[in-house]
Amino acid sequence: QLQLVESGGGLVQPGGSLRLSCAASGFTLDYYAIGWFRQAPGKEREGVSCISSSDGSAYYADSVKGRFTISRDNAKNTVYLQMNSLKPEDTAVYYCVADPLRTVQAMCAHTYDYWGQGTQVTVSS
Secondary structure, eight states: OOEEEEEOOEEEOTTOOEEEEEEEESSOGGGOEEEEEEEOTTSOOEEEEEEOSSSOOEEEOTTTTTTEEEEEEGGGTEEEEEEOSOOGGGOEEEEEEEESSSOHHHHHHOOOSOOOOOEEEEEOO
16 A cells, blocks of 8 residues: 655644654655645645655745755655744644655645645644
């Protein structure tokens, strides 16, 4: 069964950090761009950051630039999202998606039909 499993979410105070993981099972991530998306209560899902399969180039939404870093470890078949300087507005369920075709910008702007369970990130004092 092909699936991506998100983990690493939790409750953190404003200014804190979390590292999310997106682990693949049933397939290898090597040839896929991977994107992190989030959905806050009452809001549409948005692309946060996407990383290419080839050269590691990445796209970041303006709201997270300078605070979030996406990376991939193909040997571990996992993609990470390091989130620093977290703000209450980062509170959301975070999801990851794999795409073999789109560029990172196109991927982060795309609306996908299938999502995993996601991982909850709550930033609150």
